[in-house]
Amino acid sequence: MAAVLFEKASRIYPGSPHPAVDNLDLQIDDGEFLVLVGPSGCGKSTTLRMLAGLEPIDGGSVFIGTTDVTMLPPRERDIAMVFQSYALYPHMTVGENIGFHLKVKRLPKDEIKKRVLQAAEILDLVPYLERKPAKLSGGQRQRVAMGRAIVRQPQVFLMDEPLSNLDAKLRVSTRTQIAALQRRLGVTTVYVTHDQVEAMTMGDRVAVLRDGILQQCATPRDLFTRPLNTFVAGFIGSPSMNMLPCVVDGDLGRFGTLQLPLTPSQRTALTTDKVTIGVRPEALKMASSDDETKGLAVTILTVEELGSDAFLYCTPVDHPQMSVVARAEGLSSARPGSTVMLVPDLAALHVFDTATGDRLAE
Amino acid sequence: MVELGKTFLQAAIGIGAFLAIILLIYGLTTLLRGRAKERAQIFPFLGFAVIFLIVGLAIPAIRTIITSFYTNKGGTGLNVDTYIGLKNYRQIFADPKTRMTLLNNLWWVILGTGFSVGVGLIVARTADNMKNERLWKTLIFLPTVISMVGAGIIWRFILTKSSDPKHEFGLLNSLTGVFGAKPRAWLLQQQNYLPGLPHVNTSLLIIVFVWIQAGFCTTVLSAAVKGVPDSLGEAGRIDGATEFQVFRKITIPYVMPTIIAVTTTTIIAVLKVFDIVQSMTGGNYNTNVLANEMFDKAIPQNRPGYGSALAVILFVVVVPVVILNLRSQRRARELG
Numbered sequence: 001m002a003a004v005l006f007e008k009a010s011r012i013y014p015g016s017p018h019p020a021v022d023n024l025d026l027q028i029d030d031g032e033f034l035v036l037v038g039p040s041g042c043g044k045s046t047t048l049r050m051l052a053g054l055e056p057i058d059g060g061s062v063f064i065g066t067t068d069v070t071m072l073p074p075r076e077r078d079i080a081m082v083f084q085s086y087a088l089y090p091h092m093t094v095g096e097n098i099g100f101h102l103k104v105k106r107l108p109k110d111e112i113k114k115r116v117l118q119a120a121e122i123l124d125l126v127p128y129l130e131r132k133p134a135k136l137s138g139g140q141r142q143r144v145a146m147g148r149a150i151v152r153q154p155q156v157f158l159m160d161e162p163l164s165n166l167d168a169k170l171r172v173s174t175r176t177q178i179a180a181l182q183r184r185l186g187v188t189t190v191y192v193t194h195d196q197v198e199a200m201t202m203g204d205r206v207a208v209l210r211d212g213i214l215q216q217c218a219t220p221r222d223l224f225t226r227p228l229n230t231f232v233a234g235f236i237g238s239p240s241m242n243m244l245p246c247v248v249d250g251d252l253g254r255f256g257t258l259q260l261p262l263t264p265s266q267r268t269a270l271t272t273d274k275v276t277i278g279v280r281p282e283a284l285k286m287a288s289s290d291d292e293t294k295g296l297a298v299t300i301l302t303v304e305e306l307g308s309d310a311f312l313y314c315t316p317v318d319h320p321q322m323s324v325v326a327r328a329e330g331l332s333s334a335r336p337g338s339t340v341m342l343v344p345d346l347a348a349l350h351v352f353d354t355a356t357g358d359r360l361a362e
Numbered sequence: 363m364v365e366l367g368k369t370f371l372q373a374a375i376g377i378g379a380f381l382a383i384i385l386l387i388y389g390l391t392t393l394l395r396g397r398a399k400e401r402a403q404i405f406p407f408l409g410f411a412v413i414f415l416i417v418g419l420a421i422p423a424i425r426t427i428i429t430s431f432y433t434n435k436g437g438t439g440l441n442v443d444t445y446i447g448l449k450n451y452r453q454i455f456a457d458p459k460t461r462m463t464l465l466n467n468l469w470w471v472i473l474g475t476g477f478s479v480g481v482g483l484i485v486a487r488t489a490d491n492m493k494n495e496r497l498w499k500t501l502i503f504l505p506t507v508i509s510m511v512g513a514g515i516i517w518r519f520i521l522t523k524s525s526d527p528k529h530e531f532g533l534l535n536s537l538t539g540v541f542g543a544k545p546r547a548w549l550l551q552q553q554n555y556l557p558g559l560p561h562v563n564t565s566l567l568i569i570v571f572v573w574i575q576a577g578f579c580t581t582v583l584s585a586a587v588k589g590v591p592d593s594l595g596e597a598g599r600i601d602g603a604t605e606f607q608v609f610r611k612i613t614i615p616y617v618m619p620t621i622i623a624v625t626t627t628t629i630i631a632v633l634k635v636f637d638i639v640q641s642m643t644g645g646n647y648n649t650n651v652l653a654n655e656m657f658d659k660a661i662p663q664n665r666p667g668y669g670s671a672l673a674v675i676l677f678v679v680v681v682p683v684v685i686l687n688l689r690s691q692r693r694a695r696e697l698g
Contacts, residue, residue, distance in 0.1 A: 087593035091615040
């Protein structure tokens, strides 16, 4: 087990003008579960493959523990990886798949057998040890891929979207199992996903990437409550945060009839007179009749009824080209076509400089 | 000119008549109803293929087996009339030269197949994702399109030690000459460099075959190697395997059904080798192989019975290889 450190690590694919991973600085603590998340093409898989040694590092360096592994081949890095496709060896049985690393390391046969059995017990794979991967279900294959990783007791686990080939229900239960297993084994884990729910539920910390650049690396809670820029704010949370383009007027940001307060430090930090104020759907409530004047008049387009709560997809009366999402009580009385007032929770506003996209601290 | 025209006319009439018959039969079947119609309509399409298989393959094969039990009275062509039981076979195995021929065939199978498939596999793996991969593969594939007789003639030029003072010796002698070696008549070299190995001249004939066959093996194996998912090799590397271990323990098992198919195809091609030997040494100087012996006996020496017996032996040797091939294909399908 060891910490992982990326130091100004870059990867530029031949023939591409932009780096796939650009000057990445990232410290992952010993035993930590770090999730790399971002839209497709953001460089999260490339980052993982750079750590694995499957992708050359064109600039900077990567450390596992105190060892500089930048130039080391994968087999000398003491890492284990779970692939999206599982990459099970089709001609080997489950037992041989799990024990392949130990066999390559020339461990004694009974030692291999013992450790394979241990791993199989943890993952409920004992009855399938003699089967070939082709005769297993998707969930079982996924567990074999996990078994191949845990049998090694490596410095770092790398997981590249290991749940994306499972059906929705199995994905949720496996998600919990993997997180619990990681905590039990205490092995530093880097986990790649494009699914923000996986990221938020599994990670000790989550690193959000975009176009090869690290946007923010923080605990799920921090990421949600204090996103550092408009990209992270929009990426984390579902439905996405509403981004209201406001004009600065004294110590207020104005969006239509809505007036949102700015702190003095936010005003001085602004580079232009434009500010983007983010409001999560859950911080946007339908107004009761007496505070109607403080809100934003919107027309409800559709109501997404989820039972426990409902999402209202609306368009502001003054800005018909924009859309705003608000959360309402479940089994809501709101009807499409009607006009209502939405009032933001002033304590849950996110203020960003429109020019730079960066968060303006209170 | 008139003769040529006549030939074409005859061919055209023949083909026309054949098509007319098929159309006629097909037309007649449309008069039928229900299942009978369905069955009858199979005939014009499948029936002729079956007839050609029977006439062109099954009957000659059976006839060859029958012929191998007969001798001809030194008459003309394929006239055979005296039943002599297994005498042809006994003669074949009694002939001291047959031992050499069978031994040569064994070396052809081992070395010819081994090197063709081995070279094919190595080139397929090393050329994979290399710069100019297509160029290398095209170069190695080129000889495959040359006829074996053509290849034999080309290589005879390379290996020759001619008495013509202008072209005194071929390319190989020129090359060895650079190192001070005396020119040799390579195809007459019946010694072996290491005891147990085949004669030098037979080895050279096998090289010609490998030169031709390796291209085919490379092409087929290369497609198979490309079919191995990248992630398998990556998983292997992360699991601690060296490049060679990845190749041996992951790539080769993955493409094993293809290796078996290529190997059996090549073994069958090797056992049928005749043209290279015929065009380079004529089977002399202890380079004879079964297929060439069969031709020599059946046609120039006018002993169809004896030749047929050799053909049957060749057939018996090939059968297990074909069975192995079919089995492996079935297993590959099951693994899916």
